Amino acid sequence: MPMARPKKPARKPAGRYHHGDLPRAMLQEAVRTIQTRGIEALTLRCVGERLGVSRSALYRHFADKQALLSAVADEGFRTLRDELLRAWEDAGRGRPGFEAMGLAYVRFAVAHPSHYRVMFGGLVPTQEEAETTADAPGPSAFQVLVNAIVEQQAAGLVRKDDPLQLAQFIWALVHGVAMLVLDGALPAAGADALVTFANERLRAGIAA
Amino acid sequence: MPMARPKKPARKPAGRYHHGDLPRAMLQEAVRTIQTRGIEALTLRCVGERLGVSRSALYRHFADKQALLSAVADEGFRTLRDELLRAWEDAGRGRPGFEAMGLAYVRFAVAHPSHYRVMFGGLVPTQEEAETTADAPGPSAFQVLVNAIVEQQAAGLVRKDDPLQLAQFIWALVHGVAMLVLDGALPAAGADALVTFANERLRAGIAA
DNA sequence: ACCTGAACACCGTTCAAGT
DNA sequence: ACCTGAACACCGTTCAAGT
Numbered sequence: 001m002p003m004a005r006p007k008k009p010a011r012k013p014a015g016r017y018h019h020g021d022l023p024r025a026m027l028q029e030a031v032r033t034i035q036t037r038g039i040e041a042l043t044l045r046c047v048g049e050r051l052g053v054s055r056s057a058l059y060r061h062f063a064d065k066q067a068l069l070s071a072v073a074d075e076g077f078r079t080l081r082d083e084l085l086r087a088w089e090d091a092g093r094g095r096p097g098f099e100a101m102g103l104a105y106v107r108f109a110v111a112h113p114s115h116y117r118v119m120f121g122g123l124v125p126t127q128e129e130a131e132t133t134a135d136a137p138g139p140s141a142f143q144v145l146v147n148a149i150v151e152q153q154a155a156g157l158v159r160k161d162d163p164l165q166l167a168q169f170i171w172a173l174v175h176g177v178a179m180l181v182l183d184g185a186l187p188a189a190g191a192d193a194l195v196t197f198a199n200e201r202l203r204a205g206i207a208a
Numbered sequence: 209m210p211m212a213r214p215k216k217p218a219r220k221p222a223g224r225y226h227h228g229d230l231p232r233a234m235l236q237e238a239v240r241t242i243q244t245r246g247i248e249a250l251t252l253r254c255v256g257e258r259l260g261v262s263r264s265a266l267y268r269h270f271a272d273k274q275a276l277l278s279a280v281a282d283e284g285f286r287t288l289r290d291e292l293l294r295a296w297e298d299a300g301r302g303r304p305g306f307e308a309m310g311l312a313y314v315r316f317a318v319a320h321p322s323h324y325r326v327m328f329g330g331l332v333p334t335q336e337e338a339e340t341t342a343d344a345p346g347p348s349a350f351q352v353l354v355n356a357i358v359e360q361q362a363a364g365l366v367r368k369d370d371p372l373q374l375a376q377f378i379w380a381l382v383h384g385v386a387m388l389v390l391d392g393a394l395p396a397a398g399a400d401a402l403v404t405f406a407n408e409r410l411r412a413g414i415a416a
Numbered sequence: 417a418c419c420t421g422a423a424c425a426c427c428g429t430t431c432a433a434g435t
Numbered sequence: 436a437c438c439t440g441a442a443c444a445c446c447g448t449t450c451a452a453g454t
Contacts, residue, residue, distance in 0.1 A: 022437090043427065044427085045428085056430080056431085056438075056440080057437075060436085060437060060438075064428075113330075117329070120387060120391060122390065142393075161405075169405060171384070171388065171393075172385040172406070175384040176380030176382070176383040176387070177384075179383060180380050185376075197369075198380070201413040204412065204413045204414075205411075205412040206413075251445085251446065253447085261420095262420050263420095264448085264449080268417085
């Protein structure tokens with residue numbers, strides 16, 4: 001029996017223990033589960049099983065289920081910010097850009113209903129530290145809106161109220177539309193029509 | 209041993225078994241728990257314990273936890289409708305009445321945050337039967353808003369768009385404001401200020 | 417008709433112990 | 436440093452059995 005091929009490499013058992021990046025894998029699996037089977041279906045046990053890892057192992061990377069949900073919410077806010085920004089710029093900023101932003105917002109919520117609910121469902125405690133978190137994913141997405149407003153004010157397109165209050169007002173509007181659609185309060189097919197209507201009335205309300 | 213006083217009444221053991229109205233008691237206890245300790249704290253076991261009844265007994269009156277939550281949501285919609293209607297009438301209808309309605313809506317949400325979340329958090333499947341449910345608590349609250357809009361249109365206060373679409377637009381706005389406050393996106397103290405601002409801009413957007 | 421007691425399958429979380 | 440196995444306390448739900 002010459003040269004028995006060793007079953008395990010001498011130094012490390014196949015690159016760490018099980019995964020190259022377990023935290024990242026956990027986050028992806030959580031998002032996937034939420035998207036395909038809803039929030040109720042997300043259990044740590046199931047995540048561990050799918051990843052071929054003991055469930056206790058997960059606690060090495062996230063303090064608890066809350067922390068994992070927080071990460072899911074953050075990921076959602078980053079994606080949302082990116083899509084808002086792209087819609088705004090692709091439509092050439094200004095008034096058409098702003099309308100595209102509103103539509104993109106609602107479409108994000110409709111495309112990822114459960115993910116959106118994790119972001120706003122009260123499951124994750126928002127605003128832990130009120131300071132120094134201006135670059136956190138949530139505030140960052142909000143900032144895109146504020147910037148668009150300020151720019152339109154400078155261009156004489158929007159009345160010169162406090163940009164922050166204007167942004168809160170508008171965020172509330174699109175958020176409300178998104179939630180009504182998610183709750184089935186109006187047929188999902190009517191969502192775009194409502195956004196169009198809302199864009200008209202909103203413009204009439206905030207024009208300079 | 210003459211005339212031994214019977215320990216139990218001959219006919220019925222102290223008025224039914226344990227409660228005069230267990231379903232009602234369950235609903236009240238559920239609302240109370242949600243209001244004081246949050247949604248997470250609501251468990252059927254705990255409800256049964258507080259009511260001095262076995263937990264299996266609860267299933268005689270509500271099919272499952274979902275059904276109890278549905279009842280909680282309905283109760284919330286009825287209360288909300290009543291408060292909207294009262295605000296509208298107490299403020300003398302018309303424009304001041306409408307503004308009072310908006311304020312009352314947001315204040316209801318702020319006063320009962322967890323209850324409000326049960327109504328809109330996606331925990332209870334809305335719009336089961338799309339028909340014949342116009343008198344269900346949810347649609348009924350919505351109808352108060354629609355009526356107020358139609359009345360203002362007739363009085364020449366609001367532009368004559370489709371009242372339903374106008375109502376959806378406005379509901380989305382107040383709902384969004386409420387959610388932002390509940391999520392702590394803006395300080396609860398600033399809620400009234402935002403509502404005032406929103407009322408102004410909204411009026412500018414929908415005036416006839 | 418209404419309720420109890422015990423059981424089942426499932427959670428999140430912890431902790432000693434392994435490599 | 437990272438992971439496992441077994442355990443703990445807690446759920447919702449069911450069901451035979453009691454009155």
